[in-house]
Amino acid sequence: MECEHCNKREAITVVGGRKVCEVCARNEILKRIRRDAVSTKTFTYKEKVLITIPDFLKSEGNLLKALLMKACYSCKLDGEVLEVSTKDESDIVGKLWKILRTSMETMKDRGRKVVLPFTADFLMAYVIYSVSTKQKDYVWLLNYKQEINGVVFIMPFFSTSQKELSGYLTHEIATGDSLFDSILKWEEENLGENYELFHVYWNSGKILYGEKYCKLCGAYVTHDGLCQRCSLSTTSRP
Ligand SMILES: [Zn+2]
Ligand SMILES: [Zn+2]
DSSP, X not given: OBOTTTSSXXXXXXXXXXXXXXXXXXXXXXXXXXXXXXXXXXXXXXXXXXXXXXXXXXXXXXHXXXXXXXXXXXXXXXXXXXXEOOTTXXXXXXXXXXXXXXXXXXXXXXXXXXXXXXOHHHHHHHHHHHHHHTOOTTGGGSSSEXXXXXEEEEOTTTTOOTTGGGGTOOOOOOOSOHHHHHHHHHHHHHHTTOTTHHHHHHHHHXXXXXXXXXXXXXXXXXXXXXXXXXXXXXXXOO
């Protein structure tokens, strides 16, 4: 199958619903990162940002850093990487808690934005997980941008699937949470080329939105203050 964009090379994947070759796949993703950054006026030139890279998204995080460094004038960023190991947390909510709380702690008084490499596959699996386990703590991640207690989180891959990234990398996400990983597997086997789904899934997440956020990690809470995880970890400290 020939690339529908350049009509020269062999198509290797689908980006934005079109079959494309490796070169065009890369270009399309770079253009998307640039377009989203410009249209949302998210970054200023050479802005210092924190790029948080969880252990299970290392390749995606490094790719995102490289893309943001060269995407465009206004989003040519000065990125500092924060690697987070989530091995001591067994389920995905605990892992997200670790990632977000560590990011917020690192950001304290430094006024940087936090960039996260969550892809559409990951976030869609998280919505399904949230509905089935009734744990909706961080459903606000299903956005390009979200401000939590003065910290701005940016998820540039929120509408980009793993398959669309395959011009750059082929990586199967495995978080270590078996329920979550089986949802990811199911998505990969059944939705792989269904590009449109990855652009509408976040609307279904909106019904799960809460109103108040935990001060330390951003989890939805019903009363002002800390979420259960944060209050436990704070009281257990000497
Ligand atoms: Zn091409
Ligand atoms: Zn919390």
